[in-house]
Amino acid sequence: MVGQGKGGKGMGKVGAKRHSRKSNKASIEGITKPAIRRLARRGGVKRTSSFIYDDTRAVLKNFLENVVKDAVT
Numbered sequence: 001m002v003g004q005g006k007g008g009k010g011m012g013k014v015g016a017k018r019h020s021r022k023s024n025k026a027s028i029e030g031i032t033k034p035a036i037r038r039l040a041r042r043g044g045v046k047r048t049s050s051f052i053y054d055d056t057r058a059v060l061k062n063f064l065e066n067v068v069k070d071a072v073t
Helices: 033-042 052-072
Strands: none
Touching (some): 033 052
């Protein structure tokens, strides 16, 4: 295998592959507190309890799982 380099077959001249970093936190934690607050403001909510954020993430995760499941099947 002469001339393959580090890219493999048909990859052109590319360097070594880099390892992707694994995130320690779940993707649902990417829905930040300010993002939830903005959604609540759009819905007409003035004040929110500090306990609402985790519950909102759980409801959103459940909703998205159902949407993706319906889209796939």
